[in-house]
Amino acid sequence: MAKILMKGNEAVAEAAIRAGCRLYFAYPITPQSELIEYMARMLPKVDGCFLQAESEVAAINMVYGAAGAGKRTMTSSSSPGISLKMEGISYIAGANLPAVIINVQRGGPGLGDIQPAQGDYFQATKGGGHGDYRLIVLAPSSVQEFADMASLSFDLADKYRNPVMILSDGMLGQMMEPVEFKEPLTDAKIEELGKQHDSWCINPNVDGPGHHHNEINSLEIDPNVLEQHVYELDRKYKLIEKNEILFEEYKVNDDNEILCVAFGTASRVVKSAIDELNDEGHNIGLIRPITVWPYPYEQIAKRITAKTKLVHVFELNLGQMLEDVKIAVNGKVPVEFYGKVGGIVFTPAEVKAKLLEKL
Amino acid sequence: MEVIATRPKSLTDLQFTYCPGCLHGVAHRLVAECIDELGIQNTVTGVAPVGCSVFAYKFFDFDMAQAAHGRAPAVATGILRARPEMQVFTYQGDGDLAAIGTAEIIHAANRGENMTVFFVNNAIYGMTGGQMAPTSLPGMKTTTSPYGRDTNDIGHPIQVCELLNTLISPYFIERVSLLTPGDIVKAKKAVKKALTYNKERRGFTFVELISTCPTNWGMDPVESLTWAKENMIPFFVPQMFRDKGAE
Amino acid sequence: MAKMTVNPEYCKGCGLCINACPKKIIAFSENINDKGYHYAECIDQEKCIACKMCYLTCPDVAITVEK
Numbered sequence: 290m291a292k293i294l295m296k297g298n299e300a301v302a303e304a305a306i307r308a309g310c311r312l313y314f315a316y317p318i319t320p321q322s323e324l325i326e327y328m329a330r331m332l333p334k335v336d337g338c339f340l341q342a343e344s345e346v347a348a349i350n351m352v353y354g355a356a357g358a359g360k361r362t363m364t365s366s367s368s369p370g371i372s373l374k375m376e377g378i379s380y381i382a383g384a385n386l387p388a389v390i391i392n393v394q395r396g397g398p399g400l401g402d403i404q405p406a407q408g409d410y411f412q413a414t415k416g417g418g419h420g421d422y423r424l425i426v427l428a429p430s431s432v433q434e435f436a437d438m439a440s441l442s443f444d445l446a447d448k449y450r451n452p453v454m455i456l457s458d459g460m461l462g463q464m465m466e467p468v469e470f471k472e473p474l475t476d477a478k479i480e481e482l483g484k485q486h487d488s489w490c491i492n493p494n495v496d497g498p499g500h501h502h503n504e505i506n507s508l509e510i511d512p513n514v515l516e517q518h519v520y521e522l523d524r525k526y527k528l529i530e531k532n533e534i535l536f537e538e539y540k541v542n543d544d545n546e547i548l549c550v551a552f553g554t555a556s557r558v559v560k561s562a563i564d565e566l567n568d569e570g571h572n573i574g575l576i577r578p579i580t581v582w583p584y585p586y587e588q589i590a591k592r593i594t595a596k597t598k599l600v601h602v603f604e605l606n607l608g609q610m611l612e613d614v615k616i617a618v619n620g621k622v623p624v625e626f627y628g629k630v631g632g633i634v635f636t637p638a639e640v641k642a643k644l645l646e647k648l
Numbered sequence: 649m650e651v652i653a654t655r656p657k658s659l660t661d662l663q664f665t666y667c668p669g670c671l672h673g674v675a676h677r678l679v680a681e682c683i684d685e686l687g688i689q690n691t692v693t694g695v696a697p698v699g700c701s702v703f704a705y706k707f708f709d710f711d712m713a714q715a716a717h718g719r720a721p722a723v724a725t726g727i728l729r730a731r732p733e734m735q736v737f738t739y740q741g742d743g744d745l746a747a748i749g750t751a752e753i754i755h756a757a758n759r760g761e762n763m764t765v766f767f768v769n770n771a772i773y774g775m776t777g778g779q780m781a782p783t784s785l786p787g788m789k790t791t792t793s794p795y796g797r798d799t800n801d802i803g804h805p806i807q808v809c810e811l812l813n814t815l816i817s818p819y820f821i822e823r824v825s826l827l828t829p830g831d832i833v834k835a836k837k838a839v840k841k842a843l844t845y846n847k848e849r850r851g852f853t854f855v856e857l858i859s860t861c862p863t864n865w866g867m868d869p870v871e872s873l874t875w876a877k878e879n880m881i882p883f884f885v886p887q888m889f890r891d892k893g894a895e
Numbered sequence: 896m897a898k899m900t901v902n903p904e905y906c907k908g909c910g911l912c913i914n915a916c917p918k919k920i921i922a923f924s925e926n927i928n929d930k931g932y933h934y935a936e937c938i939d940q941e942k943c944i945a946c947k948m949c950y951l952t953c954p955d956v957a958i959t960v961e962k
Contacts, residue, residue: 312730338729342722343755350719350752354695354726357713362730380716491711491727493734494690502660504705505713649896653950653960664955668932669909673954829915829948862909869909 304439349377357505359490379418383507387446396632404632405459669869718749721756760817778864819851897945905957
């Protein structure tokens with residue numbers, strides 16, 4: 290189909306509907322209000338349920354309920370609202386429920402501002418909610434990728450019965466780029482998907498031998514049982530780490546003088562700087578994690594060669610993914626960092642200057 | 649001889665984990681009896697709270713969800729919107745519903761969600777060891793109001809039925825008590841009506857059940873019935889607040 | 896003819912049925928159940944009128960009434 294020029298927030302909403310999402314619960318917050326408004330207009334057209342909840346807390350709990358009933362369901366918010374969802378996300382993870390949560394990040398902490406940032410990396414990848422759980426976290430860097438991640442998120446969520454977060458930001462949410470959408474899932478396919486979880490979810494019952502007593506629950510008061518449950522979760526997470534890492538290599542080769550690591554909007558700026566510098570005769574590459582959990586530790590590590598002077602991390606925060614890069618590099622070479630906070634995005638010129646300092 | 653009263657089908661065989669004399673068991677039984685009588689055991693589901701009745705999901709013999717503290721009406725909303733063909737209820741205590749869950753109950757009621765909420769009010773937090781509740785009475789001594797609830801400092805107890813009754817959307821709101829056999833008979837009628845309306849998809853139904861907490865009130869079960877009658881009933885007056893089906 | 900029976904394993908000895916019985920024919924047993932409660936039992940089935948007050952008030956659904 291033809292490409293449409295669309296705003297990121299709306300593109301991901303459209304993509305989610307095409308991927309079979311018929312239950313969406315959310316609360317308005319800048320810079321993602323276009324997402325909820327798009328869902329409000331378009332979901333009823335496909336007989337879907339759009340509900341503006343009384344808070345982000347209520348919204349994530351509605352997602353817990355709908356996911357517990359075995360259906361594809363989604364919520365979205367921005368940083369302060371995502372903080373409100375952390376309890377619910379922990380419950381969703383503890384109860385092994387599939388769900389998609391979109392974070393269109395803005396400056397923080399606290400109320401912060403409404404401009405793009407990447408300050409929620411820790412929250413997304415290192416917890417945020419309590420307990421030993423993991424969110425699968427996808428970090429898009431273009432409107433097309435943001436949209437594509439809708440169906441990917443639902444598929445991963447269903448496959449692993451785990452919450453999945455799309456870690457976007459205000460830039461991607463607000464900017465307009467050409468998007469090509471996948472064909473929408475047919476009603477028949479959506480119905481089939483709606484039945485895939487019947488063995489464990491809340492669904493109409495029968496008498497006799499087929500009678501089920503399914504429990505959507507994360508409480509295990511017996512510590513021995515909870516221990517086994519958490520180990521089960523761990524087995525799942527190890528499987529995800531083995532199978533689902535996604536990343537991009539940009540101008541990476543064995544002769545890179547500097548290896549950059551950046552995700553999301555930051556990575557686009559870094560790419561521009563790299564293009565300029567490489568045109569001027571340098572050899573700089575970028576590894577762009579697309580899943581920030583599971584993280585491409587080994588994939589970064591093995592790109593460090595004898596020629597690599599250093600690894601340079603660029604993020605829109607005080608240095609969060611930086612810590613994962615340091616783990617990956619494991620002391621082989623120095624790891625440098627440049628961050629921008631306050632909801633400000635650095636420019637290619639700034640990034641270029643920082644790289645030149647190190648060359 | 650035939651059996652005229654025994655364990656309802658909609659309860660599992662598990663012994664309730666409630667304290668001796670706690671009326672949660674009576675409330676559970678009434679809900680289960682009505683589900684049996686209405687023939688909805690295969691399409692009903694409930695949401696258990698955090699509180700003494702957190703294990704309610706083990707005691708009812710159908711699919712159940714357990715929700716974060718106060719969030720049951722939101723969880724129930726999600727289940728209901730996903731499976732509108734099912735009957736969904738929540739079962740909540742006074743901390744769950746009237747403290748942390750105040751927003752969720754008001755908004756589920758206000759949206760007129762087709763669910764039934766059973767609100768078990770015993771004016772104290774049982775599970776966590778006897779702390780003050782939003783429904784604790786003036787002067788009532790609890791572990792977090794050891795000198796008695798001081799209404800000058802922290803206000804008066806909340807009357808949830810009265811509060812919800814200011815909303816336009818709810819379909820049925822009634823307060824009952826579980827103190828005497830006569831009360832229990834009336835309570836069952838309210839539970840039955842609420843679930844019937846639920847089955848008929850008429851809208852939001854709410855039943856507050858005045859209950860006791862012998863353990864944390866520091867009384868034996870029979871004494872606690874008397875205390876509840878003398879102290880709770882005058883303030884939480886059992887009555888029908890609203891029944892749009894009777895109009 | 897009428898009869899009330901208490902399942903000793905469910906009974907927690909709360910005494911609410913004893914309090915509710917209009918014929919005063921329920922009492923705590925000398926025996927205890929697995930949990931250590933003196934469970935309730937009918938001490939004079941002849942007088943039972945199957946009013947079900949005991950069943951209504953029992954919070955552990957331990958009672959069966961027959962008529």
